[in-house]
Amino acid sequence: MSPTLADIAAASGYSTATVSRALRGDAAVKPETRAAVLKMCAKLGYKPSVGGRILVQGASAFVGLSLGRTDHATARYVSLLHQALSQQLTETGWALRLVGSEDFTSSLSSVGAMIIIGTKNDDPRIQLCREQGLPNVSIGHDSSNTGFSVVPDDGGGARLVARHFARTGRKKMAIMPSWHPEDDGIVRVRAAACLDEGKKLGLHPELLGPVNSLTSTLDGYRSINAARNKISGFDCLFCETDEHAIGARAALVDSGFQVPRDIAVAGFDDLPDLSADLTTVRQDIPRLAATALELVSKARRREPPQQVVLPVELVVRKSG
Template sequence: MSREPSKTANIREIARRAGVSIASVSRALNGKPGISEALRERILTISRDVEYRPSAAARQLISGKAAVVGISLGRRDFELRPYYILLYQHLTLALHEQGMVPIFFAHDQTAMLPERAGAAILLGEFPDDPRAAWLSEQGVTLVRIGLSGEGFSVAPDDHHGLYLATRHLIARGRRHIAFMGGELALPTPHPRLEGYRAALAEAGLTEQLLSLPHEIVNASLTSYRDLSRRLAKLADKRLPFDALVCATDELALGCLAALEDHGIAVPERVAVTGFDDLPTLAEDLTTVHQDIAGIAAMSVELLGEALAGKPPRHVSMPVELVVRETS
């Protein structure tokens, strides 16, 4: 009697049994070069033993040129940010698990993407970003990790996350809550800012905006310098805020350092919250947790749907508030 196919058998399990990388398994399953024939046969034997069956999305993805997915980066050095490093790692893993080969393209390399990849995942969009429209014109199937719009996209529920963080601070008795973020003066959607504003409006409180420079290379250093300058100007040391809601964990960490250097106790005098829940960096920080691995996996699932010709959709991933020492 034949055994039932394993419901958990996937490319990661094959890699573990073979003692090789997920990339090697992907090459073996898709007939790609880069591994020996002996290793390819061993991997294929294991895949048959575990009765590996790629998902419907995977079957769409591993056919033809679409087996190569271009990860298109924004116009800045996002790869230096911890958040994007984590996202890259999870995207690479999610694509390899579906038999895909990821290739990263800097913003100024966008023109090369259609020559080397049949599909794309876009990161770091900015106002009037031409990449999505141009790649679509070139016939490249794509998914955006960002705000909803035309086509397929996925993003954390930014609005709800900042609403939760601000409501938490209000519940703790804070009444002078400032929001720190970048590019706040630009006429573009700011879901996190709008979540903050929604919570303040419910409580009848007035907003305070700490807008950072348009170009941010090092978020923590930028927020540290900005807040330090503001604090140095307070001759009477009377703070205009009793809480800081920061658009990211990295901004929050810079603020915490500035407050510490100026002898301002956290959370006694000023509470601080972030957004992302970055491992290690947010260890003591009250922040909004987003499922970075889930976002990466969903972007690959949406890519499979796009290649299968299904109707476009936007997926808003759930978030949750994690209360720690800074509030």
């Protein structure tokens, strides 16, 4: 069987209490001690069992993961994030509990903390957590959020794209924003930033009609098809998600355009496999997950709230 806390304690010459504290990140334990304990854990292959009640005795061993109604785990991005969180959480003995939008309220009592994906301004889910005093961390955009949150630098990433287009000699930029009735504004900041930066750089950016979904390649395709007659006026295109960019590129190719010769296409997210040879902005999803979990710890310890913005990175590939 897998070694237990007691095994680690015996092997390293400390008490179970100290080992426990070291693993939980208690400030009372000396750094060298923690290091020794961690080393011994690695050596013996320690894995926490039971989903141990961490930080607060008697509290739930679960972290809830709430998806927005529209995410609904449908997007690759959300699913990757989910997996990263699940994996990293495993190492601490906690467990992730997926919470659907229907049973959010009823789940509050059975989790020790909540991670909320795709928050929007004044998201009612955050309110509910607050009322219950439940530690919560949101991943997504919410300018009004005064709690714990972590977001990728959407605006910065979009500006990188505009600058890249300008640098590579493009003259006229199209921007394809996405829109969904229930998600208003989650991703919109990308289009807005790209628009602004494009103006500054003299790319005369123009918004196309919005795509009626966040993550459907087909909708990206049809949007471009619908705007076919306008397209020849542009030589570069920015889409708010990679799914849209993929659909858009396919539509351009099917309409006889050469990508990137006639028109460069860039997306946002950089999803493994899917984004293949697309020029895009990479989000570091494992890091996003790690940061969210760090914030969960802090929230549980009632430390002061913190809003983190993670850097993103331009990845230039075949499409632009």
